[in-house]
Amino acid sequence: MEEIDRSIVTALTADGRLSYTDLAEKVGLSVSAVHQRVRRLEQRGVLKGYTARVSFEALDLPLTAFVAIRPFDPSQPDDAPERLAHLPEIDSCYSVAGDDFYLLLVRVASPVDLERVLQEIRTSANVTTRTTVVLSTPYESRPPRISAAPSPRTRTRPAGEPGSTAG
């Protein structure tokens, strides 16, 4: 990605409510130029949206756990993610290589709630669970380092226009 776009994305991951005025100052462009770039980054899907970062402790969800799941009957169709999507305690669902099929990140208020959620996971998706409790979180969701490498969409060009292979 190009340098200015990179610094825009970096700045917006650090503060998602930055005004275009402040952004423009940071990257050394006018407000409207920055505004257009942000719109393009949003359209390309580089910027997918904006969220508030919350304190899970303050929201009474102090207990985090990773739950690795495997189907009880591996011959059955595997639709665990959809079957589990209704559980609000599940923060994330990853399909993984290795011994397990999926790895879930779960946030609850208490051990008793974790027990209940594990039961709901097992019965909803017909899986066995192996749970790893998080004791503390030294850091989480750090902003990524954004490289200069072109993203796939950067290479796209309007239909009908000749590509560089023509040269």
Added chain:
Amino acid sequence: MEEIDRSIVTALTADGRLSYTDLAEKVGLSVSAVHQRVRRLEQRGVLKGYTARVSFEALDLPLTAFVAIRPFDPSQPDDAPERLAHLPEIDSCYSVAGDDFYLLLVRVASPVDLERVLQEIRTSANVTTRTTVVLSTPYESRPPRISAAPSPRTRTRPAGEPGSTAG
């Protein structure tokens, strides 16, 4: 947490750039009342900040992995999180119960980069690694369900005021 604050937090996790005007409409208060509530939620630490959500694929970080680590020599002081913090490929670091000491979430551009990062993790923190590659991510970082239970800070009271234990 109280109902209006809950809907404010929910709305801001869904769209972190919502204007106070829109927020005020959603929760049925005036703009300045909503503004005050948001400021208070920020001061209490319920709202910790705002970020742009990015596409890791578009940022050329299509490969995600979980890396479980254990100290090579368990008798040495355990300062792995600080020793690893400089690696930008590490998104999150969780201290966990169970067989491993920490679980890292890592994002890289390619298998070769993963290999390099694993070597850097091993040498930086003097640990062994066990890596689980993520194949796909059905969902990630979903907004939490916000309960009515009081957050810890809600219970605090001005110093010198008698607590309920006095009764």
Added chain:
DNA sequence: TCTGAAAAGAGTGACAA
């Protein structure tokens, strides 16, 4: 803790370069 109003500041779109 809320409302309403006023001033300062930011977002937005058209147009020229």
Added chain:
DNA sequence: TTGTCACTCTTTTCAGA
């Protein structure tokens, strides 16, 4: 693709209830 300008809307602060 960027900058300028003009218009509109939002943010921010304050007094008063």
